[in-house]
Amino acid sequence: MPAVVTRPDAPARPARWTLRALTGAVVAVLVVAGCAPAKDQAQVPTSAATSSGAPTPDLAPFYDQVLEWSSCAQGECATATVPLDYADPTGASIGIALARQRATGGEALGSLLVNPGGPGVSGVDFLAQAASTVSDDVQRQFDLVAFDPRGVQRSSPVACVDGPQLDEVVSFDADYSTDEGIQEAADVFGELGAACLERTGAALGHVDTVSAARDLDVLRAALGDDALTYLGYSYGTQLGATYAALFPERVGRLVLDGALDPTLTSDELAEGQAVGFENALRAYVADCLAGTSCPLDGSVDEGMQQVRDLLDLAVADPLPTGTDRRLTGSLAFYGIAMPLYAQQLWPYLTQGLTAAIEGGDGSVLLQLADAYFDRQPDGTYATNSTEAFWAIGCVDDRQSADPDEMRAQAERIEAAAPTVGSFFSYGGVVCAQWPVPLVGGLEDYSAQGAAPILVVGTTNDPATPYAWAEKLATTLSSASLLTYEGEGHTAYGSSNDCVADAVDGYLLSGTVPPEGTRC
Known part of the structure; x- marks a missing residue:
């Protein structure tokens, strides 16, 4: 039977984004009361406004830059400058958009950088929702700082096609039962990629996660923090884990909620998400x-x-x-x-x-x-999140586009997820003709020497299955796993007091929940 074209690795969005379709109203995510776990104390460095510590002299101008903040709809906004290509820091540069809510308790301990995921979701747009998610106690102590990663919305955004053309791509149903149907699907995304390159230019080849993690360290320094304090949801956990692997000595307190382990291949991601959505749909059907x-x-x-x-x-x-x-x-x-x-x-x-x-x-x-x-x-499309999703995915990793290999993978996925599995198959067509080279990830994500990191996983998370949180907690050498037993994508701010207390304790005082804590 024919399958439809999926986005690479299928959906991954934050649970708390705005539902505008039915009534234009924001759907509130309710907080359910729960138990508070026992806690262990760990010494974790907090951020402090001192030196930047540029890795190389060529990067010093970026690390030493002074941000110019001005009033904006989100509170305060600024633009940081980073190299387009970290292999050539004296070459072209791009801007990274930031938005900030000042600590409500006066002088801040430092900045809490937040990322809602995607890849491709705007952090600047997410700031108001972050302020309703992060606890009042944490907001008293930290400036909340959100940013649009490179390629996203306000930060040298990926641009490809207009609304009607994007409608055609996202609604396209491919027939994968023939080689001709597979080629047609690859051609659809090949034409999209060509349009992205024409409208975006050289930046299309530099929207990879490793470069975005390097940007994160520049932001840390420009904000005046010696260590990074960070809250990442969904894909934001991959970005945070990549940062930890690159800069383990600069890890402060990292919360990685709805974990996506960067060592997983695109094939593993596709099958894992297929099973995740199958299980979530089964829970819905039972209810x-x-x-x-x-x-x-x-x-x-x-x-x-x-x-x-x-x-x-x-x-x-x-x-x-x-x-x-x-x-x-x-x-x-x-x-x-x-x-x-x-x-x-x-x-x-x-x-x-x-x-x-x-x-x-x-x-x-x-x-x-x-x-x-x-x-x-x-x-029209309010954001470039869909185009940025494809662009980032295709420079980070690529599934095989060999028809026989895709057919074999489709059989495995559909056996594991018979209801929705076909929508996670044949993902190799998306990047088969992508017009910029694969950048890839890192060889080692263990982040040896990093301070304790908190990974949060939800047992029936559809988009980032719980097994991925377990995997990330073992990949990162200093990580602890906090488990939320429930439904939905991500947990902090949308589950119960047990999770909230555990995350708050970690962010405020370095208190790491005991191994095996379940909420």
């Missing part, structure tokens, strides 16, 4: 069937099959939506996947499935897919 207004019926297995049948229908005969756009299989998948990021969004999925299954109406699922992609009602 839906236990309610009174579920459009599904029978057993959980039967309910999962009904969702699969809907996805197959959308591929074969896209559903009407009351607009000139129809709900393709690709859009139906993203409309289903988006509410799985947080259990509080499950009622929207019930609305979407009810309309589609009982009324043949794809409009609600289309709205949910549009929310995932930051598409606005006028047909």
Whole structure:
């Protein structure tokens, strides 16, 4: 059966981003009360406003720069200058956009840099949500500082196509049953990549995670902090882990929530996320069937099959939506996947499935897919997150584009995740014709000598499966794992007091939760 083109490694978004599709209102993420774990004390350096410590003389001008802050909608904003290419620091430079909320308690201990994930999600736009997520105690002690990583939104952003052209790409259903169908999919993304290079220029080849982590150290120095204090969600954990591996001696307190281990290959990421979303969908279906207004019926297995049948229908005969756009299989998948990021969004999925299954109406699922992609009602896209996602993914790692290897991988994925697995298969087509070279990652992510790092994992996280948090906690030599037993993507600020207390204790006093702490 035909499968749809997926983004490389499939969805990865923060749980707390704004749902604009249905009513334009922000969906609040509720905090559930929980137990506070026992704690151990560890000596962890805090940030202090002293020297920058540039790694090389050529980088000293970047490390020693003085940020010029001005008032903006987010509070205070500034732009830091970094090299486009760290192998040639005297060459071209680019700007990294920053936004800051000052510590509410007066003089700050230092800066808490936050990254919402993606890759491709704007940290500057996320700052207001971070302020509603991070505890008041932490905000009294730290300046909250958000940034747009290189290639994202305000920081030399990747630019590719206009709204109607992006609509075509994200709604495209490929037929992978033939070599011709696979080639057509590769050509679609090849044309997209060519457009990205034409509109973005040389920066397209320098949006890799390793360069972004080097930027993070420049930001640390420009903010006047000797050590990095950092809160990273989802892909932000990969960025934080990369920083720790590059600069272990400058690690202060790093919270990595919704972990993505950078040693995983693209194939491992694709299969892991397929299983993660399969499990999250199964939990939703069980909850839906236990309610009174579920459009599904029978057993959980039967309910999962009904969702699969809907996805197959959308591929074969896209559903009407009351607009000139129809709900393709690709859009139906993203409309289903988006509410799985947080259990509080499950009622929207019930609305979407009810309309589609009982009324043949794809409009609600289309709205949910549009929310995932930051598409606005006028047909424009509010951010460049989708294009940046592809661009960063294709310079960081690439799956094999060999048809036989992709078919073998698809069999493994679909056996492990029969309901949604096809939407995580054939990811090699995305980067097969990408017009800039692969940059890749680091050889060693152990971060030997780093101060204690806190990894947070959720047991039924769809986008970053719990096994990845377990893996990252072993990859990083100084990491401890905090487990949240629950649903949804990421935990700090959206789960319970047990998680909040553990993370706050670590950020404020270096208190690392005891090994094996579960909330």
